[in-house]
Amino acid sequence: xxxxxxxxxxxxxxxxxxxxxxxxxxSVVWLWTSDGTxxxxxxxxxxxxxxxxxFLLWLPAFVDQIREEHTRWIGGFNAFKIAxxxxxxFVSVGLLYHRVAAPPRDPAEICLRLTFLAIVVVVSILLxxxxxxxxxxxxxxxxxxxxxxxxxxxxxxxxxxxxxxxxMPFIAVVVAYGISRTGSxxxxxxxxxxxxxxxxxxxxxxxxPLPFDKVANLLTAEGWQADEPIVLFGEISPFPRPNEYFPxxxxxxxxxxxxxxxxxxxxxxxxDVYVVGASAxxxxxxxxxxxxxxxxxxDSIIVERVRPSPQLAAEVHSRLAHILRAAPTFSTTTCxxxxxxxxxxxxxxGSGGG
Numbered sequence: 003x004x005x006x007x008x009x010x011x012x013x014x015x016x017x018x019x020x021x022x023x024x025x026x027x028x029s030v031v032w033l034w035t036s037d038g039t040x041x042x043x044x045x046x047x048x049x050x051x052x053x054x055x056x057f058l059l060w061l062p063a064f065v066d067q068i069r070e071e072h073t074r075w076i077g078g079f080n081a082f083k084i085a086x087x088x089x090x091x092f093v094s095v096g097l098l099y100h101r102v103a104a105p106p107r108d109p110a111e112i113c114l115r116l117t118f119l120a121i122v123v124v125v126s127i128l129l130x131x132x133x134x135x136x137x138x139x140x141x142x143x144x145x146x147x148x149x150x151x152x153x154x155x156x157x158x159x160x161x162x163x164x165x166x167x168x169x170m171p172f173i174a175v176v177v178a179y180g181i182s183r184t185g186s187x188x189x190x191x192x193x194x195x196x197x198x199x200x201x202x203x204x205x206x207x208x209x210x211p212l213p214f215d216k217v218a219n220l221l222t223a224e225g226w227q228a229d230e231p232i233v234l235f236g237e238i239s240p241f242p243r244p245n246e247y248f249p250x251x252x253x254x255x256x257x258x259x260x261x262x263x264x265x266x267x268x269x270x271x272x273x274d275v276y277v278v279g280a281s282a283x284x285x286x287x288x289x290x291x292x293x294x295x296x297x298x299x300x301d302s303i304i305v306e307r308v309r310p311s312p313q314l315a316a317e318v319h320s321r322l323a324h325i326l327r328a329a330p331t332f333s334t335t336t337c338x339x340x341x342x343x344x345x346x347x348x349x350x351x352g353s354g355g356g
Contacts, residue, residue, distance in 0.1 A: 005049040012053025020057075020064060021146070021165045026050060028145030032138045039134075075247035076159040082107060083161055084151050089118040090163050091170045092198045122173060125180035136179075143172035212248070213303065217278060218255035220305035226276050228260055231269065232326040233318065235279030249326050252278075260328035267325055269310040269318065277306050277314075279323075 015022035033039050033046055057064075067073075126140035146169050154161035181191040221232070234248060249262035256262075269275055308314070317323045 005045055008046065009049040009053040012050055013056050015168075016054060016057040017060070019165070019168075021150070021160065022168060023057075024146035024149045025142060025168055026054070027149060028141040029138070031145065032134075032141050036134050036137065071159070072250060073159040073162075076162045076165075078157065078159060079151070079154040080161065082112070083163075084147070085112060085115050085119055087119075087147055087163060087166060088122045088173055089115045091167075091173060092118075092202050121180060122176055125176050125183070128183065129176060129179050139172050139175050143169050143176050212251070214248075214251045215255045217303055217305060218252060221276055221278070222257060224276060224305060224307040225274075226256070226307075228256075228258055228328050231265075231267065231272060231275050232262065233269075233275050233277045233279075233314065233323050234264075234326055235277060235317075235323045252326075253328070262326045263329045264324045265327045267327065269315055269325065272310055274307050275310055275314070277304070277308055277323075279304055 012026060015025065030047070030050065033043055039046065123144065126144055130137040130140040146166055150161045150166060177195060181188055181195060184191045226232070232252075249264065253260045253262035314323070318325055
């Protein structure tokens with residue numbers, strides 16, 4: 003029964019997010035290096051393998067996503083992110099909600115975060131020496147981070163705070179164990195940990211994910227159809243490449259869940275286009291945004307249906323804006339322009355015609 007539960011949990015984990023494979027890898031390391039598991043290794047390995055079968059069925063789609071660089075917006079190796087990762091779950095959760103593109107580089111803050119990271123590593127070693135279960139917990143707290151960092155160093159774009167949220171419960175256990183080892187200082191350490199938890203909770207209340215669902219609702223209210231282009235302007239997200247980060251999430255909330263991609267198509271054949279734009283402080287840095295009434299908005303993000311203009315075309319040409327279209331899928335029957343095309347494959351349609 004335990005083996006069936008293990009297989010089921012493995013399936014749930016890898017189908018929830020591919021990064022769970024790093025936790026599976028950490029568990030395999032523990033399985034094959036712990037003396038107490040010697041008699042059960044074959045059975046447990048078989049259960050883990052069985053749990054991975056559904057992921058293998060999804061593997062072709064996963065490979066397609068990798069080839070299309072769906073995670074390129076995360077960026078490559080960043081030593082500051084590694085220093086930030088453990089403490090990011092307790093203080094300054096901007097990275098967790100993707101409202102901050104990169105960790106702060108203030109020397110004092112970096113020293114504090116490196117100190118926190120060092121404490122987690124040292125306490126993890128102590129916990130690993132205490133018992134086999136403690137070693138498993140230490141591996142779950144640090145193994146995925148190390149593996150993700152190595153993959154990032156090799157060129158993979160996967161080292162992201164939200165991707166590695168699976169280590170958070172085990173880091174909390176490591177922190178709790180560290181507090182238990184402080185002896186007479188345990189009350190002070192407990193109060194400090196409680197204070198960090200309260201600060202983290204307040205920050206979580208203050209930070210919210212980008213409003214993809216609300217933007218999608220506004221586009222739908224404006225009359226957007228799956229074969230019509232969306233023009234993405236400005237600093238929609240804090241990432242250096244918002245045109246890569248924003249479209250996949252926005253597409254999920256649109257009717258039919260289209261996969262939006264950046265195209266090089268022309269706006270000339272289109273009667274209407276749909277603009278989604280923003281800037282860091284709500285300032286409209288593009289001329290086309292300045293001309294809009296912005297009757298529909300979410301925070302600093304505006305959504306509006308407009309007629310194509312020479313100014314809008316020029317801003318797209320100069321990469322101030324990017325044209326998004328729904329990429330082909332098995333269920334798509336409408337007009338679509340692929341990411342490599344220079345002109346639409348067929349006309350823009352919708353209530354405006356064209």
